[in-house]
Amino acid sequence: MSITNELQKTITGMVDEKRGILAADESSPTIKKRFDAIDTEATEANRRAYRSLLLTTPGLGEYISGVILFEETLAQSDDSRTPLPEVAWSQKIIPGVKVDKGKGPLPGAPGDLITYGLDGLAERLQGYKQQGARFAKWREVYPIGRHNPTRMGWHANAEMLARYAAVCQELGVVPIVEPEILMDGDHDIERCADVTEAVLHSVFHALHLHGISLELMILKPNMVLPGQACRTAPPEEVAEATLRILKRTVPAAVPSINFLSGGQGADEATANLDAINRMKTNAPWQLSISYGRALQQPALHAWQGKPENREAAQHALLKRARLNSLARLGEYEPSMEKEGG
Ligand code: 13P
Secondary structure (H helix, E strand, O other): OOHHHHHHHHHHHHOOOOOEEEEEOOOHHHHHHHHHOOOOOOOHHHHHHHHHHHHOOOOHHHOEEEEEEOHHHHOOEOOOOOEHHHHHHHOOOEEEEEOOOOEEEOOOOOOOEEEOOOOOHHHHHHHHHHOOOOEEEEEEEEOOOOOOOOHHHHHHHHHHHHHHHHHHHHOOOEEEEEEEEOOOOOOOHHHHHHHHHHHHHHHHHHHHHOOOOHHHOEEOOOOOOOOOOOOOOOHHHHHHHHHHHHHHHOOOOOOEEEEOOOOOOHHHHHHHHHHHHHHOOOOOOEEEEEEOHHHHHHHHHHHOOOHHHHHHHHHHHHHHHHHHHHHHOOOOOHHHHHOOO
C-alpha cells in the first residue's frame, strides 16, 4: 500500500459523524497525579490495570474511533495476555501514541514554552508502528500572560508541530497536531480568541511551508474560553467564539477538529461540544473530541484503584463517551446526566 493510501485508511477509520478520540496518553508524572487523587499507587501494574479497564469497556467502539496511548501502554497486555493495541483494534478503535517528550521553557521568550522530542522521532515512530500504532500526537502548550505567548514563541511552536507532522506523514502515521492554549489565568474570552487566532494562523502557515497534506491530519485545538480565574462562559458564547476563530484559520481540507478538554468539567466539555455542533452551519470539518480528563475523570473516580469497581468505572466511561457522541449530533441535553447509563 502506498503511504498516502495508508494515511487515508487511518483517517477513514478515525473520522466519522458519531465517534471521537479517547486521550489515555498521560505521561508517567501526569498519571501519578491522577492516581494520587484517588489514593492509588502509580505502579506499572496499576497503570496496566487501569488502561486495560478503559480499553476493554464493552461497546466503547460504538462511540470511540481512536485511542491515544502512552508508549508504555503499547507494550502492555490485558488479563488474557492480549496486547492492548490489539484489544483496541478488536473494538474497531485505532491505536495511536503520544510522541512528544514534554515541555520546558523556550530560551529567549520568558513565559513561553516549547516541546521536546524531535531527535530520533523517525526511529521511535517506526517502532510504535510495529507495535500497532497508526497515528501520533504532539502537543505544544501556550500559557496566556500579559506578554505571552510572544510572536517568536508562536512561530517556534508552530515550526515544531510542522516538523513533527512531516516526519509522521513520511512514515505513514497520521499526525494529530495539538496546539493547546491553556485555560489558566484571569484573561477574558476575547483575549483567548485573539491568541487562538494568532496561534492557529501560524500553525497552518508552518504546515504549509513543510508540505503537510492537510487532508491526512487531525487538528486538536482548545476551545475558545475565558481564563479559569475569570468566569465560566455559557456554551453558546463558547461555541460562537470557537467557530468564529476556527472559520478564520483552519482550511476546509482538514477532515476533523477534535477538541481537547483542557480542565473543563466533564459535563461542561460535553455541553460546549453540543453547542458548537448545534451552531456549526456549513462548517467543513467534523467537530469532535479528543478528551482526556473530560472522558476519564468519572471513570477514574468510580474505579478508586479497586478491581471490584472495574465495571462501575467502565460504565462511567461509556456514559461519557455516549453523551459526547450525542453532543456531536447536537442532541445532548444536560438532563441526560441524571439518567443511569
Ligand atoms: P485533556 O482533555 O485532559 O486536556 O487531555 C487531552 C490531551 O491529550 C492533552 O494533551
